[in-house]
Amino acid sequence: MVNMDIPLRTSLPPPFRNYKYDKLKIVHQAHKAKTNELVLSLEDDDTLMLEEDCTLRAAGIAHETEIAFFCEEDYKNYKANPISSW
Numbered sequence: 001m002v003n004m005d006i007p008l009r010t011s012l013p014p015p016f017r018n019y020k021y022d023k024l025k026i027v028h029q030a031h032k033a034k035t036n037e038l039v040l041s042l043e044d045d046d047t048l049m050l051e052e053d054c055t056l057r058a059a060g061i062a063h064e065t066e067i068a069f070f071c072e073e074d075y076k077n078y079k080a081n082p083i084s085s086w
Helices: 002-006 072-080
Strands: 023-028 066-069
Touching: 023 072, 066 072
Parallel strands: none
Antiparallel strands: 023 066
């Protein structure tokens, strides 16, 4: 499981290792159109969000598929007010 692997990766800074990631979403699949979103696409959650108990193969994840791993609560807050500040 990814949740168990991230805290063990010493190459990641502590804030990233200790954050509460809990959701996976397909960002881009090879040979398909790519979004211009800066952060993460806010569309198609019903088809692009991966189910917790589903394997990557069963979810249709193929070679070179980009997947985002993030905190669902943060995603919902961003989706409610999608303003990027730099």
